[in-house]
Amino acid sequence: MHVMKLKKVHIAMLLVIIPVILVLVIKNYTAYGPLLATPTARQEGDSHAKVTIVEYSDFQCPMCARIQPFTKELLRTYQGKVRLYFKYYPLTMIHKNAMTAAHAAECAARQNKFWPYGEKLFERQKEWSPLLDATTHYMAIAKDVQLNESSFQACMADASVDLLIQSDSQEAQARGVNATPTLFVNDERLVGGVFESEGARTIERELRR
Amino acid sequence: MSTSVKGGGKRVEGNANLPSTLHASPSAYALLLVRLLIGGVLLYAGFAKALAPAAEFAAAMANYHLFPSSGLLPMAWIIPWIEIWTGLFLIAGLYTQAAAAVASGLFVSFLAVMASALWRHIDLASCGCFGAETFSPHTTFKIDIGLLLLSLLLTYCYRRTWPFTVDHKVD
Secondary structure, eight states, rough: OHHHHHHHHHHHHHHHHHHHHHHHHHHHOOOOOOOOOOGGGEEEEEEEEEEEEEEOOOOOHHHHHHHHHHHHHHHHTTTTTEEEEEEEOOTTTTOOTEEEHHHHHHHHHHTHHHHHHHHHHHHHHHHHHHOOOHHHHHHHHHHHHHHHHHHOOOTTOOTTTHHHHHHHHHHHTTTTOOOEEEEETTTTTEEETTTHHHHHHHHHHHHHH | OEEOOOOOOOEEETTTSSOOOGGGGGGHHHHHHHHHHHHHHHHHHHHHHHHHHOOOOOOOOTSSSSSHHHHHHHHHHHHHHHHHHHHHHHTSSHHHHHHHHHHHHHHHHHHHHHHHHHHHTTTSSSSSSBBBBOOHHHHHHHHHHHHHHOOOOOOOHHOOOOOOSSHHHHO
């Protein structure tokens, strides 16, 4: 009887240890996918910065909007040391306007006004998010940041812009991104609110390397 | 001629060396299926989260606005492993009743957290349940209710030993 109980404990120990080893081995051999080039209009900060932050974001995601002031603050604090790259990752399954918002932001990027346009998109997120068609809001923001409206309208009708957004999304998926916002501080992956608590610490650590 | 054995199976007298699983009742097969289902779901959910960075699950939990931020990362480390081990113990049928009780506890916790998010109309980008897979909160809620009922059934039934379990072989 005692031997049987011991046998049971041994099996239990095996069941506890085997998955731990399995996960460690898989994690060790899993590499992130490649990082593709980001248009200059969607980059901010010193081009020779030691630390790069790649942000995969969705304009309709509340947490993405929440971290924007924090990201700007980090760029100010670590001026010359950090460069930010913005990548589109619209969660179209749950955010019906995420794709069109990304499309509008890319149209602003083509007029070199991505950052002010994106900032306003995030600021007014609650106004345009619930709408069936947010085009009038996109146009209003375009006017606010002084975009060339006819070029912006032509760009909004250009389906090829969506391909670029999709390529960002595919890159994100290849890098194991499945939630927004996901930020890579060099190779360190931080997701959502964790960026607020760990972002500065991670940058400091990367700067010390 | 046969006699009933624990677990509802039938043992043919004179053939005591035959594995008892050969004579298991339909109920034993049904319970095995339920164990495989719940264990499989927990194992999948646990591995999906354990293989991703803990920060990802921590971020999904942060969206619920229920937990202190200092507790998010430790919880994100621990919960996937509770799921994995509970799933494995259920599938193997080792300490089956205890594993089923833990599974019930997990599903009750998930349901409570999900209900709270639905009640407060929180926009969840990801429920955090299955790593990369995103289900709507309503779908997840329904799935969790089904799984909770089944794991409660297992907790009740495995008060005694049934075939197709390590418990049955070893006890």
